[in-house]
Amino acid sequence: MTNSTWQTLSTLAQTPPDLNTLFKSDSTRGERLTASACDIYMDFSKQAIDDKILAELLQLADNFDLSNKINDLLTGKKVNDTENRPALHTALRTPKGETLIVDGVDVNAQVHDSLERAKHIVNRIREKVWRGYSGKAISDVVNIGVGGSDLGPLMASVALDEWASGEWSTDEWADTDIRVHFVSNMDGTQLDTLLKTLNPQTTLFIISSKSFGTSDTLANAKTALAWLLSTHNHKPTILHRHFIGISTRPDKMTDWGIHVDNQLLLWEWVGGRFSMWSAIGLAIAIKIGMHNFYELLAGANQMDRHFATAEFGKNLPVLLGLIGVWNATFLGINAHTVLPYDGRLKFFPNYLTQLEMESNGKSVKRDGQKVGYATCPILWGDIGSNAQHAFYQLLHQGTQRVSCDFITPIRRYDSGQVHDKYLENQHKLSLANCLAQSQVLAFGNEALPDELRNNNDNFRHFKQYRGNQPSTTLLLTALSPKTLGALIALYEHKVFVMSVIWDINPFDQWGVEVGKVMANQVYDTLYHDEMVGVFDSSTNTLLNKIKGK
Numbered sequence: 001m002t003n004s005t006w007q008t009l010s011t012l013a014q015t016p017p018d019l020n021t022l023f024k025s026d027s028t029r030g031e032r033l034t035a036s037a038c039d040i041y042m043d044f045s046k047q048a049i050d051d052k053i054l055a056e057l058l059q060l061a062d063n064f065d066l067s068n069k070i071n072d073l074l075t076g077k078k079v080n081d082t083e084n085r086p087a088l089h090t091a092l093r094t095p096k097g098e099t100l101i102v103d104g105v106d107v108n109a110q111v112h113d114s115l116e117r118a119k120h121i122v123n124r125i126r127e128k129v130w131r132g133y134s135g136k137a138i139s140d141v142v143n144i145g146v147g148g149s150d151l152g153p154l155m156a157s158v159a160l161d162e163w164a165s166g167e168w169s170t171d172e173w174a175d176t177d178i179r180v181h182f183v184s185n186m187d188g189t190q191l192d193t194l195l196k197t198l199n200p201q202t203t204l205f206i207i208s209s210k211s212f213g214t215s216d217t218l219a220n221a222k223t224a225l226a227w228l229l230s231t232h233n234h235k236p237t238i239l240h241r242h243f244i245g246i247s248t249r250p251d252k253m254t255d256w257g258i259h260v261d262n263q264l265l266l267w268e269w270v271g272g273r274f275s276m277w278s279a280i281g282l283a284i285a286i287k288i289g290m291h292n293f294y295e296l297l298a299g300a301n302q303m304d305r306h307f308a309t310a311e312f313g314k315n316l317p318v319l320l321g322l323i324g325v326w327n328a329t330f331l332g333i334n335a336h337t338v339l340p341y342d343g344r345l346k347f348f349p350n351y352l353t354q355l356e357m358e359s360n361g362k363s364v365k366r367d368g369q370k371v372g373y374a375t376c377p378i379l380w381g382d383i384g385s386n387a388q389h390a391f392y393q394l395l396h397q398g399t400q401r402v403s404c405d406f407i408t409p410i411r412r413y414d415s416g417q418v419h420d421k422y423l424e425n426q427h428k429l430s431l432a433n434c435l436a437q438s439q440v441l442a443f444g445n446e447a448l449p450d451e452l453r454n455n456n457d458n459f460r461h462f463k464q465y466r467g468n469q470p471s472t473t474l475l476l477t478a479l480s481p482k483t484l485g486a487l488i489a490l491y492e493h494k495v496f497v498m499s500v501i502w503d504i505n506p507f508d509q510w511g512v513e514v515g516k517v518m519a520n521q522v523y524d525t526l527y528h529d530e531m532v533g534v535f536d537s538s539t540n541t542l543l544n545k546i547k548g549k
Contacts, residue, residue, distance in 0.1 A: 005060045009053070013330035017050045019442045019468050035314045037306040038299065038486035039477040042316050046442040047323050047403075047470045048331065057322040058312050060501060066318070069500045074308055076102035080271075080507035081366060087507040088267075089274035089492065090304045093297035093485070102269075110267070114279055118264055121244065122285045122293075125204065126176045133232045133241050134201040142181045142194065143283040144224065145208035146216040147512075149246075150184040151354050152276030152488075153208075153283045155347040156296065157182075159484055162344075163288040180287045186216040191223055200231045206244045208280050210272055212252035215516065221256075246279045271507050273354050274492060292481045299485025307493045317490050320472065321497025327403045327470060328377045329502070335400065337391075338381035341408035341434040344479060348407070349381025352491060359495045359506035366503055375502050377403070384408075384434055395441060396465050404441060404471035407487070408434045411478040434473070441469040 023029055023045075033045035033054075049057070061067075073079050076086045091100055091107045100107045124130045128137035143153055157180055164176055183190045205224050209217045221243075228238045235257070245258035248266045264279035276284065277297060285293040303317070312318045327333040336356075338349040360376035382390065384406065395402055408431060413423040439447045444467020474490075476483045499506035522535075525543060535543065 003060070003063055005056055005063050009056050009060065009326070009330050012053055012056065013326075013332075016048050016331055017053070019046060019048060019470070020444075020446050022048075022050060023443070035316055035319055037310065037314075037316050038302045038490075039483050040316065040486055040490065041475040041477075042319065043473040043475070044319060044323055046438055047326075047472060048468065049323065049326060053326065054313075057326055060325075061312055061318060061322060061497070064500050064503075066312070066497065066500050070308060070496075073496060074304065076100060076107065076269075080269075080505060082505050082508045082510075083268075086269045087271055087274065088269045089271060089277060090301075090489075092270065092275075092277035093300040093304065093489075095298075095301065111278075114265060118279050118282055118285060119290045121262075121264070121282065122290050125286055126178060126289065130204065131241065132201045132203070133228075133234070133237050136202050138178065138204045139202040140179045140181060140198050141204045141206060141283060141286050142183055142198075142224070143206045143208060144183050144191075144217055144220045145206075145280070146184045146186075146214060147354060147358075148272030148275050149208035149210070149217070149280055150182055151347070151351045152273070153281055154182045155345075155351040156276060156281070156284045156484065156488075157287045158347050159344045159479065160284070160288050160292065160296075160481055163292045163481055176286075176289070178286055180283050182283070183220050184216065186219060188220070188223060191220050195224075195227050200228050200242075203228075204242055204244065206246065206282055207253075207256075207258070208246045208282075210248055210266055210270070210275070212245065212247040212249045212256070215519070218256075225257075244282070246282060272509075273358055276488075288481065295481035296485040299480075299482035299487075300489035301485075302482070303486040303489035303493070307489075317493030318497055320490065320494040322501070323472065324377075324403075324494065324498050325501045328375065329373050331401070332374060333401045333403050333470070334374060334377050335402045336377040336379045336404070337387075337395070337402055338379065338405045339384040339387055339407065339434075339437075340381070341384040341406065341430045342412070342479060343383055345407065346383050349379075351488075352381070353379050355491060356495055358509050358512065360499055360502065360504060361511070362502075362504040362506075364504070366505055371502065371504065373502075375504060376498070381405075384437065385430060388433065388437065392437065395469060402469060404438070404469065406434050406438050406471060406473040407476070408474075409476040409479045409483075438471045438473055440465055441467065441471055443467045 030043070030045045033043070035042050073087065074090055076088055078084055078086050080087050086102060088102065088107060092111055094100065094108050094111070096112045098108050125138055125141065130138050132138060143150065181194055183194060205221065207217060207221045225238065228242055229235060232238060239257040240259045240262070243258055244262045244264070245253035245256070246264045246266065247253050248268055250263055250265060253263050254260065264282065266275065266278055266280065270278050277300060281293065284296070307315065307317045338352055340348050356379050357376055362375060363371045365371055381387070395404070412427045413420050444465040446467065448465070476487065495506055522543070526546060
């Protein structure tokens with residue numbers, strides 16, 4: 001990398017600023033290093049950057065032509081160059097009536113046609129019009145998918161559970177008692193456990209697979225079909241009344257047996273991990289209703305517009321992405337944890353593990369040359385209050401640096417329930433823990449009251465907190481479909497910003513594909529006695545062990 005700004009940042013990273021020193025020398029830091037948009041307030045003052053570093057990072061964005069790259073993403077240029085197609089997940093949440101022509105096709109019209117088909121299905125299910133083979137209304141919906149067809153819908157459905165009983169809308173039922181479940185595991189454990197609790201007469205399965213060829217998903221689908229056929233042996237009826245398919249491949253859905261009326265289509269330009277805004281989000285819409293699903297889309301679109309128009313110094317995704325590059329590439333911090341202080345966001349870290357590591361876990365640049373610097377850090381996380389009793393020990397006193405994102409809503413519990421004042425107090429306790437943890441991580445012993453810092457007992461050496469662990473705090477005004485949409489889009493665009501600086505393609509996943517090919521070869525060798533691959537001595541030994549030889 002010959003970029004002079006890159007070299008300057010590399011030099012600055014050799015003697016990175018200390019957070020205690022930064023705050024002591026600037027009483028306005030906590031107010032200045034902030035930005036807000038879409039009901040999200042971002043405080044990045046506890047990141048190990050000063051004004052010089054921030055200026056150089058913003059210059060780095062200009063050097064890599066980030067503004068034009070953002071425009072390319074949003075207008076349908078073929079930013080996924082290894083697969084020669086655009087990455088148009090932002091088009092999935094563009095308001096109806098806007099026009100986006102890509103290769104002579106009005107993408108917006110396609111998207112809203114698909115949403116109308118999904119809306120028809122959603123309303124039929126929520127209004128109890130959709131009936132199973134015995135004539136009883138559907139009570140349970142099972143989403144069968146994996147990766148992007150599972151993580152996003154699962155995360156959003158759990159986060160927005162309380163919106164299942166939303167406000168009245170003139171064209172749909174606001175309330176529902178439909179239970180929505182998710183199955184992804186290949187080994188059948190989830191499905192086996194779930195089927196024992198379901199009534200086959202009132203259960204509907206959604207098979208979500210972009211290719212409609214994913215072995216994990218189809219294995220679960222075949223088991224679900226066999227379960228239904230064990231109670232009603234007329235296969236055409238079972239397939240028509242109890243299965244919906246979502247895929248780019250209508251031919252494969254039809255061959256499997258999905259009725260054409262129950263097929264929802266995707267497009268190749270929808271990446272799996274960016275697909276929850278499309279028909280893949282059907283389970284979310286069934287859970288919260290189309291009105292609230294449109295609110296989710298609107299929040300994401302609001303963040304898209306902010307990303308496209310805000311100056312970089314106040315642009316949330318740009319700042320979050322540049323700070324991520326500073327930490328991972330220049331400071332060598334190879335671990336990042338996401339810590340939501342709200343139980344509704346318990347699956348948000350899981351969702352981000354795929355979004356970030358499958359997108360940017362790359363070691364080859366767009367020109368095919370090997371990357372010569374660190375890219376995506378290892379990402380994990382948990383609900384903050386649970387994590388405090390699990391891995392915060394490492395954050396506070398471990399041997400390596402970890403960057404952190406704290407996420408929490410400011411307001412919660414205002415529904416007027418008798419016990420709300422107690423719940424409000426619990427939320428205040430959660431907020432206090434969130435702010436306290438980021439403070440101790442940043443300042444270590446210096447953040448502690450005198451009676452704790454000036455500890456003279458025999459164990460004082462074990463009670464030292466080094467601090468200088470960088471973190472960003474994201475405050476949502478409140479968690480809602482709209483703010484959740486904005487939050488997810490914020491992280492999607494963060495990933496893109498980092499990919500531009502790293503000069504990698506975040507929209508392919510060749511590392512995922514190779515394992516699938518090898519698994520098929522191993523399967524055939526195990527169960528069909530076909531030596532279809534050449535395996536190492538360890539794998540051969542394990543194969544023989546499993547086969548009883």
